[in-house]
Amino acid sequence: MKMQKASSKIVIILLFALCFANGPYEVLAQDTTQQIVPGRANKLNQQAKPYVVLISIDGFRWDLADKYNASFLKKMRAKGVQARSMRPGYPSLTFPNHYAIITGLYPAHHGLVDNYFYDPHRSASYKVSDKRAVADGSWYGGEPLWVLAEKAGMLTASFYWVGSEAAIDGVRPTYYYNYNEKIPIERRISTVKSWLELPEAKRPHLLTFYLPEVDHMEHLYGVDSKQTAEAVAFVDSSIRQLYDSLMTTRLPINFIVLSDHGFANLDSNKYLGVPKLDTGHYLIRGGSALVHIYAKDKTAKKSLNKLYKQLKSSADHYKVFKASKTPPSWHYRSKGNTAGRIGDILLVPYPPYSFYFGGRKLLGAHGFDNRLQDMQATFYAWGPAFKQHFKIGNFPNVAVYPMIAKILGLSIRHKIDGKEKTLAPILQKQLRQVE
Known part of the structure; x- marks a missing residue:
């Protein structure tokens, strides 16, 4: 009951916030139905692979878990892997960096060079609030992880991620939602659990999950506000609830919690x-x-x-x-x-x-020089693929892509900016032999 009240309060504030902040999409005409690409199934050689749940907390600066005592995240990072911070690509904005994480390419190389930019070859502009542009796969370069996996016969699912609504190289995740802020957190969590309860042939192995609440409150009220503190508490509780729910499946699930960028107070x-x-x-x-x-x-x-x-x-x-x-x-x-x-x-x-x-x-x-301390992002990971009680320093977010591909046993045959060796030390020794 407490969780439901908190969720309702956050949603009301977010609908207001999106009118002013540089949020992902417009609020009107939101589609809340699950999209399913028919006719797909995991190949037999993919069914025994591990599972990765990739969770993004938009705007979760590197120090927020400690600043606002995110107790669950602090507990889990201590058991698994904790980076001092993670360096976003430039500019340190939402769309360029979510897509950098999921492609292993810097923004200048994957094509989303800003949340709002112009393409002189197309004589057209891309803007995050333009639904038609966002859903047009021709704007997106690189090969997102779900495209890499689906081409290899491994099913994927997305409860929001930049690019997941577009057919990139003709491919979308098997299960996905068009971005909206109407679906309450309880339904989002239960949907992810239902995906992992599907039969092996239909069960996704890569799942993305996105939480916008902290970013919105920081835009409106600043990093040091009580509203941001409440948003941190909300996402911490939500991830705890997601974790507890998914653990009942008894599957070998690896959790990665990260953010796209940090945040700075404005005057x-x-x-x-x-x-x-x-x-x-x-x-x-x-x-x-x-x-x-x-x-x-x-x-x-x-x-x-x-x-x-x-x-x-x-x-x-x-x-x-x-x-x-x-x-x-x-x-x-x-x-x-x-x-x-x-x-x-x-x-x-x-x-x-x-x-x-x-x-x-x-x-x-945010969006400022990605070398600034305030722009640094968060990275935590835990699960059977990761070492325990392990800390690393700052690293570029493009290294996440080859690390997840290694966990899932997916081969990368195209050029990326991320280096597998960067995050190899955080993986269990036996994983380095996975092909």
Whole structure:
């Protein structure tokens, strides 16, 4: 009963929050029905494989479990694996990093270079609130883990993840939901359990699960607010309930709990205005923590260097970069960005400063330089595949992909940025022999 009341309270707040925060999708016309791709079954050689439940807590900064005493997560990470922190890709935003985790590619390489960007080859923009773009598989590069698994004859399921609603290379998870915030947590948990109670031929081995509550509260009220503390308590309790429910199946389930990025507090007195440009020649995309400037025609392209110098000389509380000369550690340059989706010129503020585009003034944001401590994410893991009582340092989130593929015995034959050796030390010794 207590859990149901907390869930109802969070949902009401979230519906309000989505009107202002840079949340995943619009609230209206939400589809709450389960989608099932017919005619699939696990191949016999996949049925004895382990199970991975990949849980993302949006915006769960590396220190939040300790800051707000997430007792269940603290208990389980102590039994399993705990990273000091996990480094997101640049920009440290929701869509670019959820898709980086699930493809093993940096945002500049998988194509989702921002939550809002322009593709000059398509003469079209991608925005996280645009349902048609989100469900269009042609926007997505790389090979998500569920595509890798399904092609190998292993079933997968998703209770939300970036890209799971689109047919990427013609493939979706066997079981999935279109993103919505109407389904209460109890139903989400019972659905995941029901997937793992299916007969072996129909049972998914990779399951993704997404919790948006912390991110929304941080946007609205800041990292240090009581609302964020309540959201942390909610997700901690939800994951405990999910774990307890799934353990009754007696399956060899491996749990990975992580986040897409960290969070920084903003000062509403330090909001920045975006420089005024000739919109006939230049296009602006991006958001509060990163602004892209695209040249729309040949005339604009010829004057980019002049514009860059002008912006750089007048920049106040933000940095100006050419796309060809961003910090190498970002892995975010025009070279390798074949779709041309990174702006020709980038405006990059540092918290507590951020760009303001109107509307409610939010008290928290992310998307900033991924080297900042506040932008670091969380990574915990436990289950039969993982070592016990093991700690590791900071690592890039693209390393999660080859590690999960190793646990599931899936071969990667395409190029990725993540290295298997990065997280090999956290796996049980016998797993290194799995092929």
